[in-house]
Ligand code: G3H
């Protein structure tokens with residue numbers, strides 16, 4: 001289905017902010033997940049972003065930004081979804097430099113509605129410089145740019161200290177003073193912050209593990225929202241304590257990324273000998289219940305897109 005006068009994702013995020021609602025963004029880790037994700041959002045009369053990150057095509061089965069766009073175009077419904085390019089790192093989780101310009105330029109040309117540059121593994125200065133460069137690139141199409149400040153840990157190889165220790169010490173948390181400067185100088189439209197959220201593991205030996213229940217430093221989030229005045233993004237959405245996740249939407253979070261939960265639902269079926277169609281139904285069921293029970297966003301579409 002095509003949408004002649006569809007509201008842009010920039011406006012929809014702005015509307016979410018006014019309503020105190022956080023829009024889910026579901027990662028397509030495997031191409032066949034695209035269809036059931038969109039179907040679930042539509043059946044719940046909700047709204048979501050469908051997204052793909054570089055990890056999804058390098059480590060899992062999303063193939064490429066182009067392949068996801070082709071699949072998305074087959075199933076898209078502009079009343080309910082937009083397509084976002086998630087994490088394109090300047091330096092990846094294995095410490096390799098990435099040609100982020102080429103990937104983001106390609107995605108913009110393909111027609112992605114919004115893009116993310118993740119230069120959070122660089123210094124503050126470099127993160128600002130790289131994000132500015134991408135903001136310039138995106139100006140050509142008007143696509144909003146998401147950036148990350150602080151470190152949402154979990155994608156990197158190697159063991160992390162226990163979660164509660166990470167939380168207590170605030171390791172990787174977005175700093176207020178840096179956030180002020182980043183908001184002023186980077187040119188980003190949306191900002192991913194680290195406030196206790198962590199990513200699900202993606203390594204071969206750890207990708208099937210159940211995530212710990214993360215919780216959020218809500219007072220810190222409030223300060224970041226106040227000083228940046230930007231729409232804020234919560235990564236590592238799988239398995240966050242529900243009450244904290246819902247509260248975060250009242251304090252500046254407008255987009256919540258969910259990857260591991262629906263990827264594992266899909267992969268577990270295949271691992272048990274099920275078919276792709278059965279794995280798609282597991283994705284549909286998990287996505288539906290996340291929208292309905294966890295995000296409590298059934299029926300939200302009309303309020304967000306009007
Ligand atoms: O960018 C992707 C997300 O942050 C997904 O995180 O896999 O922990 O849900 P998750």
Ligand code: ZN
Nearest residue numbers: 087235236257
């Ligand atoms: Zn993420």
